[in-house]
Amino acid sequence: MHVPTIVSVLVLAAATVNAVPDAGMADDGVVEKRQVNNIIRLFNGPCFQNPIFQGSAKLGRCRNLYGNAVNRAESGKAKQGLRCKIFEYSNCQGASYDIIGNDPKFCKLRNKASSWKCVRD
Incomplete structure (x- = not known):
């Protein structure tokens, strides 16, 4: 092959590689957590x-309760396949209680619930 032909082939190959879209995938190996909607529901009655309260968040992220949900929850539901932890204090501190599926009563925390986070079960 002649040098001009080889150079032309290399230029076309490089242009083809650069033209392939990455489909939004990062090549750094990091898997980003996605927002999951309606992963936890809390009720102030058994x-x-x-x-x-109905919460959405990225899995594993601590979220504080707000408004009339703080220290009033008596029962709760977690989205199927998730385990949600309810914490006594804000910023996921203090005593905690796990909700897996539907839990008709939080007897352990005596309505003390100020924050939560959920992970895959």
């Missing part, structure tokens, strides 16, 4: 009465 057996899922009187809904007071």
